[in-house]
Amino acid sequence: MKSLSIVVISYFLGIINCLSQNVSFKGKTIQFPSKDEVNITADLYMSTNKKAPYILLCHQALYSRGSYREIAVQLNGMGYNCLAIDQRSGLSAKNIPNETHKAAKNKNKPTKYINALPDIEAALEFLSNDLKATSTILWGSSYSASLALYIASKNSDKLTGVLAFSPGEYFKIKDKTIAEYASAITCPAFITSSKSEAKKLQPIFNNIPSKNKFNFIPETKGFHGSKALWSTKNGNEAYWTAVKQFLRELSN
Numbered sequence: 001m002k003s004l005s006i007v008v009i010s011y012f013l014g015i016i017n018c019l020s021q022n023v024s025f026k027g028k029t030i031q032f033p034s035k036d037e038v039n040i041t042a043d044l045y046m047s048t049n050k051k052a053p054y055i056l057l058c059h060q061a062l063y064s065r066g067s068y069r070e071i072a073v074q075l076n077g078m079g080y081n082c083l084a085i086d087q088r089s090g091l092s093a094k095n096i097p098n099e100t101h102k103a104a105k106n107k108n109k110p111t112k113y114i115n116a117l118p119d120i121e122a123a124l125e126f127l128s129n130d131l132k133a134t135s136t137i138l139w140g141s142s143y144s145a146s147l148a149l150y151i152a153s154k155n156s157d158k159l160t161g162v163l164a165f166s167p168g169e170y171f172k173i174k175d176k177t178i179a180e181y182a183s184a185i186t187c188p189a190f191i192t193s194s195k196s197e198a199k200k201l202q203p204i205f206n207n208i209p210s211k212n213k214f215n216f217i218p219e220t221k222g223f224h225g226s227k228a229l230w231s232t233k234n235g236n237e238a239y240w241t242a243v244k245q246f247l248r249e250l251s252n
Contacts, residue, residue: 024069025043025069026045026069026072026073026076027043027044027045027046027069027072027082027084028043028044028045028046029041029042029043029044030042030043030044032122032123032126032130033122034088034100034118034119034122035118035121035122036107036109036118037107038088038100038103038104038107038109038119039099039100039103040085040086040100040103040119040122040123041065041085041086041098041099041100041103042065042083042084042085042086042123043065043068043069043072043083043084044081044082044083045072045073045075045076045081045082045083045084046076046081047076047077047079047080047081049079049081050081051134052079052080052081053079053080053081053133053135053136053137053160053250053251054080054081054082054083054127054131054133054135054136054137055075055080055081055082055083055136055137055138055139056082056083056085056120056123056124056127056136056137056138056139057071057072057082057083057084057085057139057226058085058087058116058120058123058138058139058140058141058144058145058147058148059084059085059086059087059090059093059141059144059226060090060141060142060143060144060145060165060166060224060225060226060227061089061090061113061142061143062090062091062092063090063091063092063093063098063141063225064086064090064091064092064093064094064096064097064098064099064101065084065085065086065093065096065098066092066093066094066095066096067084067093067094067141067226067227068082068084068226069084069094069096070229070230070231071226071229071230072084074229074240078244078247080137080247081131081133083123083126083127083131085100085119085120085123086098086099086100086101086119087100087101087116087119087120087144088100088101088103088104088109088111088115088116088119089101089111089112089113089115089116089143090116100119112171113143113146113147113170113171114147114171114173116143116144116147117147117150117151120138120140120144120147120148120151121151124136124138124151124155124158128158135160136158136159136160137159137160137161137162137163137247137250138151138152138159138161138162138163139162139163139165139226140162140163140164140165140167141165141166141225141226141227142165142166142167142168142170142224142225143168143170143171145163145164145165145166145167145168145225146164146167146168146169146170146171146178148162148163148164148167149162149164149167149178149181149182149185149189149204150173150178150181152185152187152189153181153182153183153184153185154184156184156185156186156187156210157186157187159187160187160188160250161187161188161189161190161212161246161247161250162185162187162188162189162190163189163190163191163243163246164189164190164191164192164204165192165193165225165226165228166192166193166194166197166201166224166225167191167193167201167204168197168200168201178204179203179204179207180207182204182205182207182208183207183208183209184209185208185209185210186209186210187210188210188212188213188246188249188250189208189210189212189213189214190213190214190215190216190242190243190246191204191205191208191213191214191215191216192215192216192217192218192222192228192239192242193217193222193224194218194221194222194223194224194228195217195218195219195220195221195222196221196222197224198215198217201215212249214242214245214246216238216239216242218235218238218239219235219238220234220235220238221235222235222239223235229243
């Protein structure tokens, strides 16, 4: 009887969790194709101003668009529209499965970090062509932060800014490091990480020639990736203060 009770309790807790996810979700789930015809699943969060700047939110390894459900709502409140995508390199976050990963697997496409590049590029094109975004900010976490910096090195004239949470030399692109690509980033750039990661990121930050660049190092131990902003993470307020300051400067 005891084991049966545990099963029943677990079942109802699962239902409650699913319901809470639906109630708390403030966006709209959409799909659009990547460059190799893999369907990208994304959550679109619109503020009260459809013409407001858009922030493209990209998740870290093993995660999904679910990692931004709380963050995107706060950004909406600050006046930004947000698009949080599932990249094909990932699994789940906040009980939200990565649908793009599933779609890529179904088409026998590789799902390593670097393979997510066309997903982010397609999302930027979707913002520009379909949503008619006139101002786009690119935001990456962990491996996608490195991809975001690479994209910024090639498209600084098209981006309002780039935010990179815990970027690193997770891979090389055409035999060049992310620090090398950083030397071509001229748009405003924000880099942060956990305290222990900060020293390793310094070469990337130092190479960015942009006159408007910001490097936030937490006084506490901090966290890896964008999850440092979750309300459940100690010290999230300091990260938010730094992010808000950077975003305010973009609008000046």
